[in-house]
């Protein structure tokens with residue numbers, strides 16, 4: 001058995017999701033944090049999962065404003081081609 005004041009890599013891996021969600025006890029949070037400070041393998045796994053989590057939240061946030069972005073892109077395309085907007089590429093205004 002391992003000493004009670006530290007987690008093994010397997011114990012940290014099993015708790016990474018809950019650690020990222022702040023759903024561990026204060027003691028478990030402390031032990032995971034202490035392990036990540038000293039273990040490069042677990043630290044990089046934690047970094048990867050944290051990046052994926054924030055990336056997903058970031059995408060969900062951006063998905064709520066696509067029409068504004070599309071309008072600006074369309075306007076810019078139209079502005080750069082002033083004399084050729086007669087067919088399907090022309091926005092209906």
Ligand SMILES: [Zn+2]
Pocket residue numbers: 008009010012035039040041042043
């Ligand atoms: Zn580890």
